[in-house]
Amino acid sequence: MTKDNKQKIWASYQKEIADDNYYYARSCIRQNFFPAAEEMFIKILRKHLNKNIHDDAKHTTCTGIGYHSSIVPLETTMTVVARQFSLMNEVGCENFICSCVTSFGLYLEVLSTWKHFPETLSKTKNYLKEATGRTFTPPKNIVHASDIIYKYRFDLLPQLKYKLINNKTQEPLNVAEHVGCHYAKIFPESGIGGAEYPHVLSGIIEAWGGKIIDYPERRHCCGFGFRQYLIKANRSYSYTHSTKKFESMQPYNVDLILTNCPGCNYFLDRWQYVAAVTENKLFGKNNQAIPVLTFEEITALLLGYDPWKIGLQMHQIPVEPLLDKIGINYSKKDKYLGTKGPELPEILKY
Amino acid sequence: MNTDIVVFGGGIAGIEAATSLHRLGYNVIIIEKETFLGGHVTLWNKLFPNNKDANEIVQQVISSLNNNITIFLATESTKIINNHNNTYTIHLNNNKIIHTKAILIATGYDVFNAKLKEEYGYGIYDNVITSDELEHILKQNKRILTKQGKEPTRIGFVHCVGSRDRKVNNIYCSKVCCVTAVKQAIEIRQKLPFSEAYCFYMDLRMYGLNFEELYNDSQEKYGVTFIRGRLSEASENIEGKIIVKVEDTLLGRPLKMTMDLLVLMVGMVPSKGTSWLIKELELNFNSGNFVSSLDEHTKSNLTNKKGVFVAGTASSPKTIDDTLADSRSAVLFIHEYLKSF
Amino acid sequence: MNNNNTLSFLKKSDRTIDYDKNDRALFYYLMRVEPTVALCIACGACTATCPAGNFSSLDLHKIMLSIRRGEKVYIAKEITQCFLCGKCQLICPKNVNTRGVILQIISFLQSSQL
Numbered sequence: 001m002t003k004d005n006k007q008k009i010w011a012s013y014q015k016e017i018a019d020d021n022y023y024y025a026r027s028c029i030r031q032n033f034f035p036a037a038e039e040m041f042i043k044i045l046r047k048h049l050n051k052n053i054h055d056d057a058k059h060t061t062c063t064g065i066g067y068h069s070s071i072v073p074l075e076t077t078m079t080v081v082a083r084q085f086s087l088m089n090e091v092g093c094e095n096f097i098c099s100c101v102t103s104f105g106l107y108l109e110v111l112s113t114w115k116h117f118p119e120t121l122s123k124t125k126n127y128l129k130e131a132t133g134r135t136f137t138p139p140k141n142i143v144h145a146s147d148i149i150y151k152y153r154f155d156l157l158p159q160l161k162y163k164l165i166n167n168k169t170q171e172p173l174n175v176a177e178h179v180g181c182h183y184a185k186i187f188p189e190s191g192i193g194g195a196e197y198p199h200v201l202s203g204i205i206e207a208w209g210g211k212i213i214d215y216p217e218r219r220h221c222c223g224f225g226f227r228q229y230l231i232k233a234n235r236s237y238s239y240t241h242s243t244k245k246f247e248s249m250q251p252y253n254v255d256l257i258l259t260n261c262p263g264c265n266y267f268l269d270r271w272q273y274v275a276a277v278t279e280n281k282l283f284g285k286n287n288q289a290i291p292v293l294t295f296e297e298i299t300a301l302l303l304g305y306d307p308w309k310i311g312l313q314m315h316q317i318p319v320e321p322l323l324d325k326i327g328i329n330y331s332k333k334d335k336y337l338g339t340k341g342p343e344l345p346e347i348l349k350y
Numbered sequence: 351m352n353t354d355i356v357v358f359g360g361g362i363a364g365i366e367a368a369t370s371l372h373r374l375g376y377n378v379i380i381i382e383k384e385t386f387l388g389g390h391v392t393l394w395n396k397l398f399p400n401n402k403d404a405n406e407i408v409q410q411v412i413s414s415l416n417n418n419i420t421i422f423l424a425t426e427s428t429k430i431i432n433n434h435n436n437t438y439t440i441h442l443n444n445n446k447i448i449h450t451k452a453i454l455i456a457t458g459y460d461v462f463n464a465k466l467k468e469e470y471g472y473g474i475y476d477n478v479i480t481s482d483e484l485e486h487i488l489k490q491n492k493r494i495l496t497k498q499g500k501e502p503t504r505i506g507f508v509h510c511v512g513s514r515d516r517k518v519n520n521i522y523c524s525k526v527c528c529v530t531a532v533k534q535a536i537e538i539r540q541k542l543p544f545s546e547a548y549c550f551y552m553d554l555r556m557y558g559l560n561f562e563e564l565y566n567d568s569q570e571k572y573g574v575t576f577i578r579g580r581l582s583e584a585s586e587n588i589e590g591k592i593i594v595k596v597e598d599t600l601l602g603r604p605l606k607m608t609m610d611l612l613v614l615m616v617g618m619v620p621s622k623g624t625s626w627l628i629k630e631l632e633l634n635f636n637s638g639n640f641v642s643s644l645d646e647h648t649k650s651n652l653t654n655k656k657g658v659f660v661a662g663t664a665s666s667p668k669t670i671d672d673t674l675a676d677s678r679s680a681v682l683f684i685h686e687y688l689k690s691f
Numbered sequence: 692m693n694n695n696n697t698l699s700f701l702k703k704s705d706r707t708i709d710y711d712k713n714d715r716a717l718f719y720y721l722m723r724v725e726p727t728v729a730l731c732i733a734c735g736a737c738t739a740t741c742p743a744g745n746f747s748s749l750d751l752h753k754i755m756l757s758i759r760r761g762e763k764v765y766i767a768k769e770i771t772q773c774f775l776c777g778k779c780q781l782i783c784p785k786n787v788n789t790r791g792v793i794l795q796i797i798s799f800l801q802s803s804q805l
Contacts, residue, residue, distance in 0.1 A: 005465060005473035196468040196583075216585040216593045236701040243702065251588045278698035566785075569729050573722070575759055578733070598708060600733050601756050607710035 006197050013194035017151045018095035018141035022053045023088040027100035028061045030262035030294070036311030037262075038099055040300040041145055048159055048303065049152055054091050059084055064102040068226040074113075078120065079127040081110045086128065086136035096139040097148060101261035102226075104144040105182025108190055111138055144183060146260035146295045150192060150200045153207040161304035164210030164256070167327030172211040173255040176290075177201035178245070178268060180261025181221050201258050204295060208302060210256075217248035224263040242271040246283040246290075253285040256322055257292040268292045273316040276347045284321075288350055291315065291322040301328065308334050313341075318348060352449045353377045353420075354688055356440055358627060359456035360421065361389020362411045362670065363662025366677040367454055367684075369414045374685055379420045379448060381427060381440075383623060387412055389458055393482065395489035397670060398533040399560035404489075407670060422446070426623070430630045436657055436691070451691060452657045452684055453631070455641055456677070457623030459663040462512025462520070462616040470508065470614060475586045478612045481507075481530055488537055494611075498590050502545060502610030505538050506594060507531040508581050509551040513617030522638040524617030525667040528555040531615050532568050539572040547574045548607070550581050550596050558669065577605065584612055618667040631658055641665045651680035659684055713761030717799055721758060725795050730785040731755045737779035737789055747772045751779055751789065758796070767800050 024042065031038050045051045063080050066072030088096060098104040114121040128134050149156070164173045179198045184191025193199030196219070202212045223241025228234040245268070249257075259265040269292040275281045276289060284290040292315065293301070300310045307328065312319045313335050323330055335341060355371055357364045360382030368378045386392065388411070394404035415421075422442065429441040430453075440448045464472035464480050472478045476497035487494055496502050509531055513524040528551065535547040554576065556562045568574040579596040587593055592612045598605040620628075620640050628635050634642035634654045641660045644652040651659050661680035662673045721728045738744055738752040749772040757765050770793060779789040 002474060002476065008465075009468060194468065197474070214586060216587050218585065219583065237703055239701065240703040240705075244705075278701060566730070569732075570726075573729060576732075598756070598760070601708070601753060601760070601762075603706055603708050605708040605710060605760070 009197050010193040010199040010203070013189065013192060013199075015143075015147075015190060015192060016141060017143050017147050020051050020095075021093050022051065022095045022097045022148070023091065023093035023139070024053050024055050024097050024145075025059055025062065025084060025099060025103060026055075027098075027103065027262045028065065029266065030099055033262070033266050034294060034297065034311055034314055036300070036309070037294050037296040040305070040310055041099070041296040044156075044296070044299055044303070045148070048156060053097070054088075054093055056087055056091065059087050062098075062100075062103045062106050064100070064106040065226050067106065068102070069230055070227065075123065075127065077106070078110050078113070078124045079131065081107060082124050082128045082136045083132060083134060085138055086132075086134040088139060089136055094140040096142040097145050098142070099145050099262070101144060101180030101183045102263065104142075105186050107142055108187050111142070112187070114138070144200075144260065146183075146200050146204075147192060149295050149299055150203050153204050156299065156303070157207060160208065160302045162302045162326045162328060164205060164208045164298075164302070164326070166255075166325050168325075172209055173325060174213050174253055174285075175205045175210040175256045175258055176213040176215055176218075176249050176252070176254045177205060177258045178218070178222060178261075178264050180259070180264050183260065201260060201295065204298075205258060213249070213252045213254055215245075215248045215252055215254075217245045220245055220248075222264045222267045224261075224267055238267065239271050239274055242267050243275060246272065246275065249290065250283045254283075254290050255285065255325060256298075257290050258295060258298060259292060260295050262294070265292055265294045269316050273345075273348070277345050280347060282347065286321075288321050289317045289348060291317050291319045293319070293322075301326075306330065306334075308337075318344075318350070321350070351379075351446065353379045354450065355379075355452045355454060355684060356381060356438075356448055356450040357454045357456055358427070358623065359389065359458055359662070359664070360384070360387040360423070361456060361458050361662065362391050362407065363458065363664075363673050363677040364389075364454070364456035365411050365415060366674055367456065367661055367681050368419050369411075369416065370678060370681040371684060372416050372419050374681070376685075376688060379422070379450070381422050381425050381442065383424065383426045385424045387415075387421070387423070391670065393486060393489070395485050396533070396537065398529045399558065399564045411674075427630075430627075432631070432655070438657065452659065452688060454680060454684065455624065455627050455653075455658065455660045455664050456662045457627060457664050458621050459618040459624070459667065460621045462518070462524075462619050464511055464614045464616050466518050467511055467515075467614070469583045470511065470581065470612070471584045471586070471592075472614060475584065475592060475612075476590055477502075477586075477592050477610060478584060478614065480511075481527070481534060481613055481615045484534055484613050488534075488541070494538070494541060496590070496610050500610070501542060503542075504546045504548070504607075504609045505535075505542075505611045505613065506592075506607070506609040507535055507547070507549045507613045507615060509549065509615050510580070511614040511616050512619070514552065520617060520619065520638060522667070523555065525555070526669055527615040527617055528553075529558065529561050529564065531613075532556075532561075532565050532574070534613065535574040536564070536568050536572050539574065547572070548609070549574060549576045550594070551576060551578060552580050579605065618663060620664065624664045627664075631655055633658065636666070638666070649683075650676065651683045657687065659687075708760050708762065710760065714763060715759070715761040716803075717763060717766065717796065718758050718761065720799050721792060721795055725788055725791045727786065727788045728755070728758065728792050730787050731783075732785060734784065736782045736784065740778045740782045741773075742776060742778065743772050743774060749773055751793075754796075755787075755792075763800075766796060770796050770800070 045053045063072045063077045067077040184195045184198050188195035223238035272289045282289050354376040357368050357380045372378050388408040431439040556565045579599045582595050592609045636642045643650045661677045735752040743749045
């Protein structure tokens with residue numbers, strides 16, 4: 001596989017990412033499953049990159065989950081999105097960052113709808129005015145949070161205490177990436193690297209010393225999908241999609257999976273646990289499961305934050321093998337701070 | 351210098367027309383951008399449907415050239431001025447200036463740039479090649495090997511790459527790729543008797559004389575398997591083999607297959623020369639951006655500019671017999687035009 | 692914790708034709724004993740004329756394709772619905788010996804069960 005043409009594709013799908021003064025729209029679920037992720041993102045921007053990022057308590061969900069499940073009508077979604085923009089105007093920001101990839105896709109979809117069907121924009125303005133008395137202007141620049149880390153990956157590089165390198169062998173770690181579907185598949189020109197070879201995560205992996213694993217099912221959806229997932233009986237369907245990806249990763253001895261979408265991270269983490277319990281299967285090197293981290297978590301980890309202080313114990317797949325490989329010191333007893341911790345299946349006790 | 355007709359393009363269309371025009375008594379100049387004559391046909395190995403050696407055609411066409419025809423090789427035009435008195439002034443990059451009564455556009459086509467179909471991984475995955483690259487390997491009689499140095503046991507041909515595709519803005523059909531795929535599949539099976547060949551097609555356009563027979567032979571004698579479905583993606587496994595995903599539309603189920611080598615049947619797009627001449631001469635062009643004829647049925651060699659004629663693949667994708675016939679037809683139109691002076 | 696895989700039914704079965712894993716022994720057998728099987732272009736005329744197909748799921752066009760893909764289970768299930776009337780042989784534009792193909796499939800499947 002040659003990289004030269006990939007570089008050309010990545011170069012042709014570059015997009016504008018604003019420099020500073022961001023408004024941060026958090027994800028509905030990311031902080032429920034991986035609580036420290038968003039806190040770390042804000043800390044990285046404020047402390048390590050000296051940027052202004054506004055964390056607003058007044059913003060709500062973007063209703064992406066509801067919209068994609070056909071529970072929330074499009075007009076409601078557009079009005080809620082308009083309110084988010086209005087809050088952004090209020091604090092004087094022009095640049096919008098979404099924490100969730102589905103949010104990102106939704107905001108782009110709404111902005112595109114407003115552009116191509118101006119009557120929807122005027123309707124939304126009326127709805128918002130009637131419901132809340134607010135007015136709004138869309139942001140100048142709207143990106144996903146992983147775009148910011150991608151943009152500043154070389155600025156962060158000198159601050160990293162660790163790299164994506166195996167501490168014992170000095171070989172790069174095998175890192176598989178999974179980019180959320182709504183990042184680039186709907187609007188390829190809005191994703192760094194386009195839809196076929198997105199670069200937002202592979203760029204970060206490469207810059208920080210890791211080896212990018214292009215496994216055959218890289219483009220396959222993790223199966224989150226919202227609409228079918230909300231019903232418990234359908235979850236085997238989602239599970240099967242993720243398993244298809246894991247089986248494709250197996251020959252490559254992957255050390256770490258990196259994601260940018262909160263749903264994907266949740267699924268790829270949890271379904272490996274389910275595979276271990278129901279099918280006795282593990283997909284990583286040395287008969288272990290593959291740790292799944294979000295881009296904020298890996299950044300914080302490599303910057304030197306204590307793994308248990310950034311919430312890595314909340315992952316269902318134990319991250320200790322990864323920490324050992326990178327050479328990060330951690331305290332076993334501080335993992336669950338006094339409690340015994342959750343009961344793990346035998347197959348995941350290593 | 352003065353002349354009756356300038357022929358842009360020293361491929362078979364241009365040469366065939368030049369030879370006949372010269373025999374009719376006209377002063378002809380050929381301008382060719384490469385260092386050799388014969389155009390794309392010089393790159394082909396064997397021609398469909400009868401397996402003729404492409405060299406034969408090239409030699410036949412070139413050998414009828416007369417020494418009194420001026421040929422500028424490795425030359426391109428930098429400017430063309432329409433003098434609006436039924437003459438054109440052509441500036442060449444060798445600093446010569448030609449005054450001519452008529453122009454024949456025979457600048458032909460280029461193959462589609464397969465890198466634009468990102469999902470097929472051309473230029474990224476080692477074992478994805480284009481049909482003209484395969485033809486080149488066959489012509490040089492080189493061993494067909496994967497990038498890993500092994501003989502491929504499974505070779506796939508992907509039809510309609512860059513044609514019939516709105517995503518790359520080429521809605522038209524490139525006409526020759528289907529029968530070329532059948533031909534190359536047979537050639538592969540002949541060269542590598544232990545291999546399997548697969549063609550992934552949307553339709554099989556076997557319209558011409560002996561095409562259907564060739565298709566029959568490919569299935570009956572050479573065991574080529576045809577799978578109706580458009581390739582959605584090609585990815586690479588850990589051994590460097592190509593995994594393809596296609597819908598087996600006739601069975602109504604998705605299909606996944608690992609191949610050693612993937613050949614993309616790239617279509618025809620107007621060549622850079624053709625596009626430049628369209629702009630420079632302010633010619634009408636059709637939906638494929640080829641030169642538009644004044645009438646498809648009765649005036650296929652005439653353009654919207656008086657004195658400017660077109661022959662060969664500069665106006666649409668064509669086979670070799672189409673091209674030669676078109677070229678001779680252009681000669682008659684040009685002759686009638688020049689006689690009237 | 693569960694160690695006998697009794698929950699693996701939760702997983703949905705993959706309907707993708709995994710060409711690499713499929714066994715095409717039936718196809719190679721037919722190529723030897725009834726080589727006209729290679730002529731089929733899946734035009735569907737056989738299925739269109741088949742009387743059995745009106746009241747059962749017999750689809751010779753699909754069976755011919757499945758032979759090439761190695762989908763043995765599907766063929767074994769469906770082929771028994773044919774009552775060998777011969778109408779498919781009359782209509783085939785490529786002169787495939789369809790009756791011969793069907794009889795050879797049945798013979799192969801029977802002998803492979805022994």
